[in-house]
Amino acid sequence: MQNVLPAPGKTGTNTLNIRTLHWAGFSGIVVLVLVTSGIPLPSVLVVALGVLGIGILVLSWLGIGRLAAALPERRLHWIAVSWCAPLLAARPLFSGDIHSYLAQGVIAAKGFDTYLVGPAEALGPDSPVTLAVSHYWRDTPAPYGPAFVAMARSIAHIAGENLVPTVLLHRLAGLIGIALMAWAIPRLARRVGVPPSIALWLAVLNPLVLWHIVAGVHNDGIMVGLMVAGLELVLMGASRTGAARPALITAGVIAVSAAANIKIVAVAGLLFVGVDLFRRATPAGRVAVALGLPAGFAAVTVAISLGSGLGFGWVRVLSGVSGQVHSWMAPTNELGFLVGGIGKIFGLDLTDGAIKVFSLIGAILGLAVGARLLWLTYREKLHPLYAAGLTFAAMLVLGPVVQPWYLLWTVALLAVSLTTGKARWILAGVSAVFAVMLPPANGGVVSLILGYLIAVVLLGGTLVLLKRKGHLPEITLRKSRT
Structure with a gap:
């Protein structure tokens, strides 16, 4: 196993x-x-x-990543x-979704069915x-x-x-999600053999968390936080005996189920961990799992749906609402736009139809990928957290809607399950690209x-000037075998 460590005698330099x-990084923010x-x-x-x-x-974040293991x-x-x-004092940035959150909250507070109107x-x-809503x-x-x-x-x-x-209170919910991530991510990483500091750097310090959970006020923060905390509780319970085992597993299921009652995609994490528990259980234990x-x-979902008085209308709108707008970042939509563009050359309007076809193909491929990853998890070929992270990645590549903050679904789980530095840096590079994508x-x-x-030009010029003056941080690394 390869860890990145500071070179001998460089502790003071690396601290600086x-x-x-x-x-x-703080000044940039x-x-x-x-x-x-x-x-x-x-x-x-x-x-x-x-x-x-x-x-x-x-x-700055990428530079810290070079030293994160130490x-x-x-x-x-x-x-x-x-x-x-x-960022707590910033205007909502990169997205206007907080205005939709405000509208949905006001609609529900006035007694209307938010899943109908x-x-x-x-x-x-x-x-x-x-008028503030897009x-x-x-x-x-x-x-x-x-x-939610x-x-x-x-x-x-x-x-x-x-x-x-409204912004401040939703940001508070996002901060709670980040705190849950900060608690769960190191623990999940240790279970897979990933250095917890590297996982923290990649998942919690990730610029996408800053830009889209804190500044952008997206509900993905509390969703991901509940999901990873719940998965840790389930795995913690699975390693215990006695009364603590069912108590921890139950608490974990409740947390992940609550996350799925914010965005249903969170249930994928529970599905993969469940398959792993089923594989390792005794025959009687398999029935229980x-x-x-x-x-x-189901019990948590029914309790939230009925206890909140909101009912089950959300199940009806799971498909279709977000897909009403053709996301330009979704590869399936890009293929549809390409076919539509070719069609326009011949006077044909093919865009909407092509997008529907490619979205259907993406959904079928996504199900096939998910099923294959579940099977590999069951056969002990993949760690359940890694397989779940790959499933979220497949959702991004094959789904009809892609937003930069959606990448956090897969980052949170791959950060704790990628075991090679090359794979982590690929994920960090993708995160960096997504982080600068939206103005x-x-x-x-x-x-x-x-x-x-x-x-x-300004950034490049500044880096060149600092390099010439010798003011850029010198990051000296060596590889150590453990």
Whole structure:
């Protein structure tokens, strides 16, 4: 097994390097928060400086990754806290989904069925809350499970229709999810033999967490946090005997089921861990696993659906709502756009039909991949956490909707199950690309192109200057066999 460790005699230098990278990343976040705060600046400058801040953070994060194996977990926790802190005061960035969360909470608080009506019908097309929602979603019902809608409703009872307290309360839920990740990720990593500090760096300090859970206020944070915490509890219980075993497994099933009642995809984690438990159980134990885990998930789902008063309408809208908008990042949609473009040459409108066909093909392939990974897990060819992470990756490649924050589903599980440095750096590289993919502010095409070009020039020039002055952190590494 290969671990990346600091070279002898370089401890003080590496400590300085970590401190430099830590506060460089912090400064990049502060720049991003300031330029998007509403200060009157030309849009091209907002994009340029915002992307510059994003780039500084991403490069700092990658630099810390080179030394992560030698860092104590508490140091990474401190870096995560300090990086999250400035973003608590930021405007919602990279996405307007928080406006949909606000609308869904207000709709539910007013007693309407969020799974039947959208913001325009429930609140009126001229409501300020409706007008703040993207026009793509003003007529669509909530695509989320009852656990999230019930939370959004509770927040609406507290914050009303005011955006600022709504953002802060949803960010609090996201921070709870991050805290659950910080607790579970090192423990899951140890079970697979992955250095916990590296897993923390890759999953919790990941720029996608900062940009899309804290700044972007997406509910994927609390969903992923509950999922990984639940999986850890299930695996912890499986390794115990006596009364602690069923208690921990039950607690884990409840947590993962709650995550799935936010976004149903979380149930995949429980499915793979369940298959692994089934494989390792005695004949009587297999009956308990085969009946107990599905029954536990069903019981939690029924309790949340009925206890919240929201019912089971969310099951009806699981398919179709999010797919109403053709995500340009989804490979299946890209193929549809390609066929549609060719069709236009011949005067044919093929785009929608082609996207439906490729989406269907993607769904079939996704099911086949998932089934194959389940079989390999059962045959003990793959660790269940690794197989679940690959399943989430397949969802991204073959699904009809892809967003940068969706990558966190697979990052959380692959961070604790990838056992080679090369594989981790590939995942880190993909995360870095996704982290700079969305601009920090809206603007015309010209502003976006010029803004990104200016940011690249500024960042590249700064790096060259620092290199010449000898101010760049020197990261000296050696490989040690253990």
